[in-house]
Amino acid sequence: MSEFKLNTPVAFIIFNRPDTAERVFAEIAKAKPPKLLVIGDGPRANRPGEAEKVAAARAIISQVDWDCEVLTNFSDVNLGCKLRPASGIDWVFEQVEEAIILEDDCLPDPTFFRFCQELLERYRYDQRIGMISGNNFQFGRRRNDDSYYFSKYAHIWGWATWRDRWQDSYDIELKKWPAIRDGGWLADMLGNKKEVASWMKVFDSAYQGEIDAWDAQWMFASLLEGRSNAMPNVNLISNIGFGADATHTFGDSDLANVPVDKMLFPMVHPVGVFKNLQADLFTAQLYFSIPLYKRVYRKLLRYLR
Numbered sequence: 001m002s003e004f005k006l007n008t009p010v011a012f013i014i015f016n017r018p019d020t021a022e023r024v025f026a027e028i029a030k031a032k033p034p035k036l037l038v039i040g041d042g043p044r045a046n047r048p049g050e051a052e053k054v055a056a057a058r059a060i061i062s063q064v065d066w067d068c069e070v071l072t073n074f075s076d077v078n079l080g081c082k083l084r085p086a087s088g089i090d091w092v093f094e095q096v097e098e099a100i101i102l103e104d105d106c107l108p109d110p111t112f113f114r115f116c117q118e119l120l121e122r123y124r125y126d127q128r129i130g131m132i133s134g135n136n137f138q139f140g141r142r143r144n145d146d147s148y149y150f151s152k153y154a155h156i157w158g159w160a161t162w163r164d165r166w167q168d169s170y171d172i173e174l175k176k177w178p179a180i181r182d183g184g185w186l187a188d189m190l191g192n193k194k195e196v197a198s199w200m201k202v203f204d205s206a207y208q209g210e211i212d213a214w215d216a217q218w219m220f221a222s223l224l225e226g227r228s229n230a231m232p233n234v235n236l237i238s239n240i241g242f243g244a245d246a247t248h249t250f251g252d253s254d255l256a257n258v259p260v261d262k263m264l265f266p267m268v269h270p271v272g273v274f275k276n277l278q279a280d281l282f283t284a285q286l287y288f289s290i291p292l293y294k295r296v297y298r299k300l301l302r303y304l305r
Helices: 018-031 050-063 080-095 111-122 163-169 177-182 186-190 193-208 215-225 277-288 292-304
Strands: 010-014 035-040 069-074 098-103 106-108 129-133 148-151 159-162 228-232 237-239
Touching: 010 018, 010 050, 010 080, 018 050, 018 098, 018 106, 035 050, 035 080, 050 069, 069 080, 080 098, 080 163, 098 106, 098 111, 111 129, 111 159, 129 163, 129 215, 148 277, 159 163, 163 215, 177 186, 177 193, 186 193, 186 215, 193 215, 193 277
Parallel strands: 010 035, 010 098, 035 069, 129 228
Antiparallel strands: 098 159, 106 237, 129 159, 148 228
């Protein structure tokens, strides 16, 4: 890594967890991006002590001690898990052409930054590619020695993309969803009929405003545009945010604290841009074939919160 120099801006999304934010910031500091864009939500009025936690998380940014332009986009009021990340990423791409994006609970391996930067450059003008992810949820399963594969999924626990991909296709309101749903196109978009019911529920809930999340809209944009997304063949991000104080990542999950590995360089590139259907099928089974006892447990947790 000594010969590598990070030239890509990094966007850092924080909120009220200074403990995890401190750990992620430490890895960003090692990479020394030339520009750091920090997005922060405001505290919720009905949560005693949250204002202090928000302030503590924001104070971490004062530790920047390398040559770096720091830009902040902090909200005074709480916008929530839908509007704050989405509006923050809108702001990021008003400032820069491409960016590596990390949330405050997504702890990267140091090689994650080089992986993203090299693929951002390689596929900058290839509209077939929607994003680069640092996530690998294959748990050691792989088909060849390539450094990465292509997927229909848009995993966003540590990722990177370009201004034109975001601005040209992301729609927080999902205005095109009714036409896709009513026309029966979802199975064609997914390429797997078994996933239709799960994603139908997700997109319907997002369209109706029943879930406070922004990432379903990004997945929909990827499917709508028929894009492929680059996934590393080793896991480069560990989500350290699962716990009682998390907004969405709470409860029992096989994806909590998945160990990271190092990307080897120079990378071995795939021979073409085509989706790894076997890997995507495994992902579908992992995400959408949840045992009944786990579904009940998660519903109970949501009720108790």
